[in-house]
Amino acid sequence: MWQLASDSGVLDENSHYCYLIICRDFSETCVVAADGSEIVGFVTAYRPPQRSSNIFVWQIGVSEAARGRGVAKRLLHELVALPACRGVQVLEATVTPSNSASRRLFQSFAANLSVPCNIAAGFARELFSDGEHEEEELLRVGPFA
Numbered sequence: 001m002w003q004l005a006s007d008s009g010v011l012d013e014n015s016h017y018c019y020l021i022i023c024r025d026f027s028e029t030c031v032v033a034a035d036g037s038e039i040v041g042f043v044t045a046y047r048p049p050q051r052s053s054n055i056f057v058w059q060i061g062v063s064e065a066a067r068g069r070g071v072a073k074r075l076l077h078e079l080v081a082l083p084a085c086r087g088v089q090v091l092e093a094t095v096t097p098s099n100s101a102s103r104r105l106f107q108s109f110a111a112n113l114s115v116p117c118n119i120a121a122g123f124a125r126e127l128f129s130d131g132e133h134e135e136e137e138l139l140r141v142g143p144f145a
């Protein structure tokens with residue numbers, strides 16, 4: 001997962017330690033896509049304690065070679081179908097305005113479920129201390145059953 005995120009050139013590069021924590025403590029709300037023994041896609045997510053009827057997608061990524069084949073959308077469908085997502089009504093993620101592939105993914109996922117995909121303010125650019133990060137808009141897909 002770290003390698004896929006790092007190779008994407010788009011996702012924030014987090015530490016290996018961060019993925020170890022996610023895999024240990026949030027594995028019930030994470031999914032990987034494998035081609036044989038190779039991981040070609042992943043989604044990491046959690047249910048925010050203050051909004052427990054939501055699932056927040058922290059990162060989703062698919063290897064360049066496996067893109068355009070519906071892997072990411074399937075990962076989202078698998079995610080919300082997990083036992084740990086029982087009772088979830090809204091899927092949220094933050095997306096930079098320039099990431100049209102990601103935006104399209106969440107809109108397409110919403111269309112599949114016949115629910116709205118709303119976009120609101122997320123994290124402003126000034127909140128990122130490096131000064132180079134784009135703002136992150138908040139996408140909310142749902143409510144769904």
Ligand SMILES: CC(C)(COP(=O)(O)OP(=O)(O)OC[C@H]1O[C@@H](n2cnc3c(N)ncnc32)[C@H](O)[C@@H]1OP(=O)(O)O)[C@@H](O)C(=O)NCCC(=O)NCCS
Nearest residue numbers: 008060061062067068069070071072073101102104105108
């Ligand atoms: C975004 C990403 C996960 C999509 O993965 P994918 O497996 O290629 O996506 P899918 O094949 O499931 O496509 C889902 C929908 O998005 C659309 N889509 C995918 N890539 C697209 C692109 N580059 N431009 C426009 N639309 C795109 C597809 O056409 C599809 O829509 P449809 O169902 O209406 O046909 C992948 O491009 C990626 O890993 N990007 C780098 C990491 C990233 O940006 N992650 C998201 C951060 S929030």
